[in-house]
Amino acid sequence: MRRVVVTGIGMINSVGNDKESAFKAICDGECGIDTITIFDPEKYSVKIAGEVKNFDPATVMAAKEVKKGDRFIHLGLKAAQEAMADANLPEDIDKERFGISAASGIGGLPAIEKNSIIIETRGPRRISPFFIPSALVNMLGGFVSIEHGLKGPNLSAVTACAAGTHSVSEAAKTIMCNGAEQMLVVAAESAITGAGIGGFAAMKALSTRNDDPKKSSRPFDSERNGFVMGEGAAALVIEEYENAKARGANIYGEIIGFGESGDASHITTPSLDGPARAMKAAYKMAGEPKVDYVNAHGTSTAINDKNETAAVKDLFGGKENCPPISSIKGQIGHCLGAAGGIEAVTCLMAMRDGIIPPTINYTTPDSDCDLDYVPNEARKAELNVVMSNSFGFGGTNGVVIFKKI
Numbered sequence: 001m002r003r004v005v006v007t008g009i010g011m012i013n014s015v016g017n018d019k020e021s022a023f024k025a026i027c028d029g030e031c032g033i034d035t036i037t038i039f040d041p042e043k044y045s046v047k048i049a050g051e052v053k054n055f056d057p058a059t060v061m062a063a064k065e066v067k068k069g070d071r072f073i074h075l076g077l078k079a080a081q082e083a084m085a086d087a088n089l090p091e092d093i094d095k096e097r098f099g100i101s102a103a104s105g106i107g108g109l110p111a112i113e114k115n116s117i118i119i120e121t122r123g124p125r126r127i128s129p130f131f132i133p134s135a136l137v138n139m140l141g142g143f144v145s146i147e148h149g150l151k152g153p154n155l156s157a158v159t160a161c162a163a164g165t166h167s168v169s170e171a172a173k174t175i176m177c178n179g180a181e182q183m184l185v186v187a188a189e190s191a192i193t194g195a196g197i198g199g200f201a202a203m204k205a206l207s208t209r210n211d212d213p214k215k216s217s218r219p220f221d222s223e224r225n226g227f228v229m230g231e232g233a234a235a236l237v238i239e240e241y242e243n244a245k246a247r248g249a250n251i252y253g254e255i256i257g258f259g260e261s262g263d264a265s266h267i268t269t270p271s272l273d274g275p276a277r278a279m280k281a282a283y284k285m286a287g288e289p290k291v292d293y294v295n296a297h298g299t300s301t302a303i304n305d306k307n308e309t310a311a312v313k314d315l316f317g318g319k320e321n322c323p324p325i326s327s328i329k330g331q332i333g334h335c336l337g338a339a340g341g342i343e344a345v346t347c348l349m350a351m352r353d354g355i356i357p358p359t360i361n362y363t364t365p366d367s368d369c370d371l372d373y374v375p376n377e378a379r380k381a382e383l384n385v386v387m388s389n390s391f392g393f394g395g396t397n398g399v400v401i402f403k404k405i
Contacts, residue, residue, distance in 0.1 A: 032051070
C-alpha cells in the first residue's frame with residue numbers, strides 16, 4: 001500500500017493565528033478562554049468560550065467576497081493558506097490529482113441563526129442569497145478548492161467532534177488507493193453563537209465557571225464540570241511518500257495507522273468500547289509500535305475523561321505500560337469538528353520539537369483518571385510515534401497515528 005506523509009501544516013485557534021504562535025502558546029500553557037464577545041452572553045447560563053482573536057477575514061479573501069462564506073470558512077481558508085505555503089509545492093503540480101478532505105461538525109451555524117431571525121423579523125424575502133452556500137459544511141472544501149485550483153476528489157466529513165480526524169484518515173485512504181497524489185485536509189469550526197452555546201448548555205455539557213474562564217476547562221481533573229466551546233481551524237498537506245521524497249519536501253511525519261468505530265450506544269454519552277476499538281484498529285494498522293505520546297480527546301467532561309483513560313489502559317495493557325497522555329482543550333477549548341485537525345497539527349509539531357504539550361488546570365487527581373497527563377507544564381521528550389484521539393456525538397470515533405521519518 002502507498003505510504004502517506006504530511007508535508008505542510010497550518011492552524012489558527014484562540015491562542016494564536018498561525019501554527020508557530022499557537023503551538024508555542026499551547027506548550028507554554030496559555031489559555032485562550034475568556035468571556036464571550038462574539039455575541040452578548042448576559043442571558044445565558046454559559047458566558048465563556050475560546051474565541052479566535054484579532055482575525056480579519058478580509059486578510060484571507062477579497063473584502064467583497066467575505067459575505068459569501070461564514071466564519072468557519074474564513075478560518076479554514078486561513079489555515080489552508082498557511083499549510084499550502086508551508087508545503088512549498090512546485091508550480092507545475094498536477095492539480096487534477098490534488099484533492100480536498102474538509103471537515104466541520106456544525107458548519108455555518110452563525111449564518112443559520114442570523115437568517116432564521118431575519119425570516120421571523122423581516123420576512124423570507126430578506127434572506128441572503130449567500131445563506132445556503134455560506135452555511136453548508138462542504139462549502140469549506142468548495143471555497144478552498146477554488147482558491148487553490150484543486151480539482152481532485154472533494155470530500156467532507158461531518159462527524160461531530162471526530163470530523164477533523166476523519167478528514168485526515170479519508171485523505172490518507174484516497175492517496176493509499178491511488179485516488180490522488182496530494183490531498184489538502186482542512187478542518188474548521190465556528191459555532192460560538194447563541195444557538196451553539198445555548199444548545200450545548202441545555203444539554204448540561206458545558207462548564208459554567210463563568211467567573212474563572214482560564215480555569216474552566218480541566219481535562220482529567222476531578223473538579224471538571226464540562227467542556228468549553230472553542231473555535232478555529234487546521235490544515236494539512238498530505239502526499240504520497242515517494243513523490244514527497246523526490247521533490248525534497250519537508251516531511252513532518254508519516255500516517256501509519258488510523259481507526260474508526262461506532263458506539264451504537266447513546267446519542268451523546270460516549271462509551272468505553274467504541275473509542276477502545278478505534279484505538280485498537282489504528283494501533284494494529286500501525287504495526288503495534290511503541291507509542292511515545294497520546295494526544296487525548298480529553299474534553300473535561302466526567303464520562304469522556306474517565307472512559308478515555310480506561311480505553312488507553314486497555315490498549316496498552318495496564319497503567320504501567322501507558323505513554324504520557326495530555327489534552328490541549330484546557331488551552332483552546334473544544335473546537336468540535338476542527339479539534340481533530342488542530343490536534344493532528346499539534347502532534348506533528350510536538351514530534352518536530354520533541355515536546356509534549358501539557359494538560360493545564362490539573363490540580364486535583366481523580367481516582368478514575370490515574371495516568372500521566374503531563375500536568376500543567378510541557379515536557380521535553382523524544383517523540384517518534386504519536387497517537388491522536390477524537391470521539392463525537394452519535395458514537396463516532398476516529399484515531400490517527402503519526403510516525404517521525
